[in-house]
Amino acid sequence: MSFYFAQLLTGLANASSLFLIASGLSIIFGVTRVVNFAHGSLYMLGAYLSYTLITTLDLGILGFWGSVVAAAAIVAVIGGAIEVLVLRRIYRSPELFQLVATFGVVLIVQDVALAIWGPADMLGPRAPGLSRAVRIFGEPIPQYDLALIVIGPLVLGLILLLFNRTRWGILVRAATEDRAMVGALGVNQRFLFTSAFMVGSFLAGLGGALQVPRESVSLLMDMSIIGEAFVVVVIGGMGSVTGAFAAAIIISVANAFGVLVFPQISMVLPFLVMAVVLVVRPYGLFGTAASAHGGATVPEAPLRPLSKVGIVVATALFAFLLAAPAQDDTFILVLLTDVLIAMLFAASLHFLMGIGGMVSFGHAAYFGLGAYAAAIAVRDLGLPMLPAMVFGPVMAALGALVFGWFCVRLSGVYLAMLTLAAAQILWGVTFQWQWLTGGDDGILGIWPARWASGNATFYYLALAICGGALVLIRQLAHSPFGFVLRGGRDSPVRAEAIGIDLRAHQWLGFTIAGAFAGVAGVVFVFSKGSVFPETLAIGHSIDGLIMVLLGGVQALAGPLVGAAAFVLIEDWVTRLEYWRFIFGAIILVIVLVAPDGIAGGLGRLWRLVRPARAAA
């Protein structure tokens, strides 16, 4: 009995730190509608800063708590700078741009932290005065855990006071409901947004700073916390601080007991809970329908069949790809194969979000599913390459069919979050299911059949598969099925009012997009000869989003341009020291200069140069 009570207390202590970071994330989303991936970075900075302050000042109890608050305050200032320099410029862009921009910030912060604090993990000192354990029912409980259990509700109380008793808090709540109206009543939204971002950043920094006595400070803190923080925000209802508190307790306590029954579950459990909650309550425990949708949506230009110029460009490109093996340069062929795979992956994601209006934060799941299924088919079923290449996408489609059934019940940010949860579940399973997937070691030695093992042959095979799939996707976008998806994207209500079963179409669209991602996955596994859990990880899903957004969402050619640019930039940049910083900076520059992507930006430039033609 006492053991379970101790376990409960551990869960509650974890809940406090999780609540601090999630509440900040929720406040920022509520006011600015930005899904802030950089929130984990702010948390990490809070930990590093407080580590430095605590160890250099070394001033006892007061010094410890002073350092914690000071670190959080510095993080608040950094958050304010991020808002003013980056986010403020793109509030009118589609919400995904903001997401990608914050991911650029993540990369930059990672390298900045690496440069300042070095790669080694750092174990901070215990909190002075709270360094021992007390016995409760005979079980030792760290005093610091008890302090955290008090701090969580204390901070919740302070936030609620701030929200209900101050003019600032009332304005923030009003802006969470209807930003434009608040502006029309004379409130300067810029000030409101910046201050809300700073308060959210302060909370993230505080959460990080308070972790120093509990875990070692490392460069992995940012991405390890952000997934769980998202889950908490979504379960609680985006924008609701009370919801975040309840959700943090549910997740942490469930985890504390879940690991007793099934030790491997901690990676997957939060996402399972989220999936269940969202199916029952689509807007989270304390959320409302209004909170599902983000910033401004720009009416999209209709898709048009390829113009004459487009046909010429496409033909030239195809001719170039056909002629590439003549160079007989293995490096170029491998790079071009990577480009082809990335193009198909990005195009399948674009089909889902650009055509279907369903933004996925977890599209890599189906890429990885296809790759793993093909690898397992070769290794365990002894299938030859071609049947395995069919088996992979079929399994990816099946996976998308299952997860899609849940996802299409939601929309907007909640749908995106559920796709993220689905991907995390699959990633966790791949990671843990050692005997089937090899876990962290992956599956090795999956090479093409002998007839296709020549560099040029495999390249042509990849070109045929990826090129064929790309043409198919294009045909689908221009088919009646594509019209239905786009109609549903622009106005779900009107689409259903004319007798379309939108959900069924979206479900099918989700499955098709998953299948095409699976095709990209099987080409990938045979070109690399191996597959690892990273192919399903959040990072790879975000790569896909970056490709689509680099190219521009509003054009079918966008993802192709974006994927090519992404692979080429990545190939060049990763050879440099501090490549994350450079890559993050490139992302930020593109997002700030061309909020409609490379293809969109070039299109705008074209119209500027040839205004007469555009008018005609």
Add this chain to the structure above:
Amino acid sequence: MLEVEALNTFYGRAHILRDVALTVGGNEVVALLGRNGAGKSTTMKSIMGLARPRSGRVVFDGADIAGAPPFRICRQGLGYVPEDRRVFAALTVEENLEVGRRPPREDAPQFPIDALYQLFPNLAERRRQAAGRLSGGEQQMLTIARTLMGNPRLLLLDEPSEGIAPRIVEELAGVIAGLKRQGLAVLLSEQNLHFARLVSDRAVIIEKGEVRFAGPFATLEANPEIAQAYLVV
């Protein structure tokens, strides 16, 4: 006090307002009349900065405010009451009023919160209730009161009588007359000709984004074919 000249507003590529021009004098109530989709709300939003006019001038007290952000326009002394009420549903009545509060200004009539509760006794009774739980008429009163908390000099009232019980519409007429007595100017958009005539000094009729008539109600009454052509009578 307010002069709108050659205002053109687009939604995407659709040309909504075509050279709209109108004036509102100090302490004058002007009715902006027109059918559904004629461009009344877009005119209001363009004046307030919520829709960005592509060309034209909006001169308020001698300063061109066209294209300025809404919060600046509000601080100049323009109060905007939206057509679909847009109360902050999760906030209490009192908190809704707080969002609208601006420091008092010398050149505008003052509306301290107690005076507003006197003007709208229903709101006083429900000051601690969530605004989302008020009736449609009460929500309309709340949006007007919320805007008056900003001590505006000119009120943009977008279709206040829409979807409201007839008894409340009468009450609304009394409120508008009272605001005029206190020195406010009002631009009132309406489909309801009878209600508009009851409270307004002049009429401006808009159709397909163009002004078709501007003048006293007497002219409208003398020439019923104008109203028949452009309004639902």
